[in-house]
Amino acid sequence: MHSSLIEQHLAELEQCATQGSILDLACGQGRNGLFLANKGLGVTFADRSENSLDQVSQTLSAIGGSSQLWPVDLELPGKNPFEGTQFSAALVFRYLYRPLIPQLMEAIIPGGIVIYETFTLENRQFGRPNNPQFLLKSGELEDWFNEWETLHYFEGVLSDPDRAIAQIVCRKPITKKSSSH
Template identity: 50%
Template sequence: MELIITYSSLLELHLVQLKKAAESGKILDLACGTGRNGLYLINNNIPVLFSDVKKDSLAVIKETLNSNTAELAHFWHVDFEQKDNQLKNRTFSGIMVFRYLHRPLFESIKNAILPGGIIIYETFTVENRQFGRPHNAHYLLNKGELVAQFKDWNIIHQFEGIIDNQGSPQAIAQIIALKPFTE
C-alpha cells in the first residue's frame, strides 16, 4: 500500500513565491508534526528545516526521505513554548505554520523572516469549537487576529471561514504575506 501524504493546497498555489523566497535560504516548517507540508516543498527542491518538539515525528520524516531529497532536509528538535526565544538570532527565507498557535511566538516569527521572505500561516479560529477540537481559547485565533499580526506586511492571500477538510468542517484563518524590505 502506497502512503499518500496530503499537504496544504496553499503551498501548491503559492509555489512560485516559495521558490523565490527559498533562493535566500531555508523555509522553516515550525511545529511540523508529520512534516506533510515540508515534504511537499522538499519534493519541489525547496530546502526545509523541520522543527518539532516530538523527536519521534522528526524521525518518521527522516525515514520518509529518499536519497535524492535528503540533502534538502534539516531537522531541529525544539520546544517553542519554553521561556527562551528559540528563534532569536536565527533567520529564514520563510516560515510556515499549520494548525499550531502559541501567541508569544508571533513577534519572534516576524523577526526571524528575512526581508522579502514569506509567512504561510493557517490555524483554527474560535468558530471551530462548534466542530470539535481544539476548544481551548489559547489554541484558537480570534476574528481578524491573524491578519492584524501581519497588517504591515504585503498580504498576498488571506482567508477566514469554514472549510471542508476531507468531509469534516473546520473553522480556520489563513494568511500568506511577504515581509517588507523596510519596516
C-alpha cells in the first residue's frame, strides 16, 4: 500500500509531473511511485536492486505510460548520481544516506516537491532499523530543508505498526533566499 502522504499531496505531484519526471528514490518494490504511474504520471524508479526493478517493470508493463527504471548505486563514494539530471519531485521513504541529501536537493527543479519519510532515533525502542547511521536525529529532516517551503511536517510515533518517524513535504523555492550581510 502506498503512503497516505502521496494521496494527501497528489495535486502538488500532478502539477510537478507537468514539469518533468518524479523520482522514486531507493524505490524498492515501487509502491509509492507505482501509485503515481497508475495515475498517468511519469516516474523514474531508482534502486540498486535489479530484482526490485524487475518487479516494478512487470507492474509498469501492465500500466503503460512514460515511467522509466534507473538501476543506480546511490552510495558510491565521491559520486553524484544526479549529476546532469533534474526531477520535478522526489519521493523518499525508509531510506537515509546523508551524503546524498544536498545532491538530491540540487537535482529538484525550482518549485519542485520533496516528500521524505524515514525513521528517527526513537525507533530503536521498536526494533529495526536501529543503527544510528540509518536513523534521523530529532529535527534533522526539518533542518535539511529549512530554506524550502514546508507543506507538511511530522516527527513522532505512529502505530500499526509501531514506528518512530519524521516526515516532510516541502517545495523548493523558485528563487534562492538572499542572505543579508
